[in-house]
Amino acid sequence: MTLTYANPSRASLLSRRLVRPLLLLGTALSGSVGLVGCSKAPGEEARAPQPVAVRTAKAEVRTLQPSFDVIGTVTAEPERVAALTAEVPGLVAGLAVREGTRVEKGDLVIQFNEQRPRIDLAKAQATFALLIAKPRPEEVALAQSAVDKAHATYVLAQEKRKRSSDFRASNPTLVPEILLKEEQKNEDIARAEQDAADAQLKLLQQGPREEQRRAAQIEVESAEWLLKRCRVTTPLAGEVTEIKARTGQRVDAGAALATVVDASEVLVQARVPSNRLEGLSAALCQGGTAAQGASATVRSAAFPGEAFPGVAFRLGQQTEAQTSDVPVWVRVPNSKGSLRVGMTVQLELFGAEVKGLAIPDVAPTVNEEGRRMVTVIREGKAYPTEIELSSGQSAEVRADGWVRVVKGLQEGDEVATENGYALPEGTSVVVSPPGEKAAGEKGK
Incomplete structure (x- = not known):
């Protein structure tokens, strides 16, 4: 229902009289609500921050044998490759084998015509x-x-x-x-x-x-010598990898006829970064045996899960102009013939053993300024500490989940290995016992 007033001014006056009390009532109610929200419950006090649960490990002196991976190529050892050539001119009468044939030392490979030499x-x-x-x-x-x-x-x-x-x-x-x-x-x-x-x-x-x-x-x-040279035999046991001669072909002395390769032991040639030479050179100087640190492991995508042990025995004397890498040769037993000449493989090289202060390699982090940091735990407090993992141009030494520390820690220092990243100095922490999940760690 709508009220209609004959006098408009009277209606306006009545409207103002009704609105003012309503505004005052609303203001009072809002103030009461604000007071109720800001008040504390009886006995309630400010709560202290909870300690951060971390896992730790102690810095200890360890003997580490570092390793690194490079890409290498399988090659034949020069002493195990026989390049068969014609010692005298003659006519090829026949081929005794095919490419891929396994031959023993002294087996016939190429036969020359013997008629004229027999008459002489x-x-x-x-x-x-x-x-x-x-x-x-x-x-x-x-x-x-x-x-x-x-x-x-x-x-x-x-x-x-x-x-x-x-x-x-x-x-x-x-x-x-x-x-x-x-x-x-x-x-x-x-x-x-x-x-x-x-x-x-x-x-x-x-x-x-x-x-x-x-x-x-x-x-x-x-x-007799000329007649004997009509039979081209292999001086070593191996596989005939290439035959260039053809039946009926007349060849001159010195012409290439065939190649025999003994792949029972092969070489892997790779290039080592210059910053890795120190440890590898030390291992080679120790004698070049697996026990002394110059061992190597070869892996190939063609044989997943299989490793071929070897020994690094030689470092090149010249570096590559653009990369300063140094060539290295590794001798690898290959009795089954799995590794083929020309194959690309992954080569893991082991340096000499290094004794020094070490911590788990998950402990160090890099802060926003690019510095290596660890969180040291002392008396239940966290202390970010800068460390150095290498000195000069030498490479970091890592092995079996540990890394050597050359500066910043002492033996026995306790460092955080989980949940310690970027904790402010003085943060309260609690060390989780071994086997117990730290706070925030998800179960598997």
Whole structure:
């Protein structure tokens, strides 16, 4: 229902009289509510902050053997690779194996045509046999006959010269001097022929000289060597990884024919960052055995879950220009042939053992300023403390979940390993017993 007033001014006055009491009542009620909200319950006091539950570990002296991972490539050890080449020119008669064939030391790989070398060998052997053969009886008899004939001729010439000499001595006019000289000459010739016949008989009986025998023997050995080179064999056991020769191909001396690789032990070549050299070099200087810290472990994506132990035995003398990395070689037993030449693998290298103060590697954190920090717990209070994990250019030493501390802590210091990050200095803490979940830790 709507009220209508004939006098508007009277209506306005009445409206103001009704609104003012209502406003005063609202103000009073709101003040009462505010007083009730600000008042404390009887006996209620301000609560103190609760201690933060943390887990801790003590800094202790430990012996750590650090390791780091790099990517490497499997290569063949040079002493275990045989590059078969043609030692003599010739015609390839056949291939005894295929690529991928397993061969033993001395097995035939490439066969050359042997026809010409066999003929040359037969000729050399025949010449040598003829040279060293003993004279036949008829040859000796013929030589002896020549000796006898020469001797008889010499005796006759000698007697004739003697008679002429006697005649001239008794009557010089009967034998001219020129005739005597002629007979003396004939005697000398007969004696020379006798000596030659004697020498020929002795040579026949003695056989060839040692020089002749040796020269003929060398010809035989040379022919045998050439024939042997027609069979190209492997000097080591392994796998034929490549064959370049083809049947019917004529090759020159020195031509590459095939490659045999013994992969029972392989090398892994990798590059080590320069800041990792100190520990690895120390391990190598200790002797290069696994027990002394130069051990390595090779893993491949082709064999998940399988590890191949090895030993780092050599560091390169030159660094890479752009990265300053240094090459390293690791020798890895590979009796099953799982690691193949050219395969990319992950290589874990172990440095020398380092003894020093260490804490769990989950304890250190990095603050907003980039400094390494830990939270030290003393008498139930938290104290953020700056530490150093390395000195100079040396790398951090981490192993088995622990990290070496070179500055900032002492042996026996208790550091927070859980829930200690960024706690203000002096924060009250309570150490959770081992096995008990710290506050805020979710169950599994």
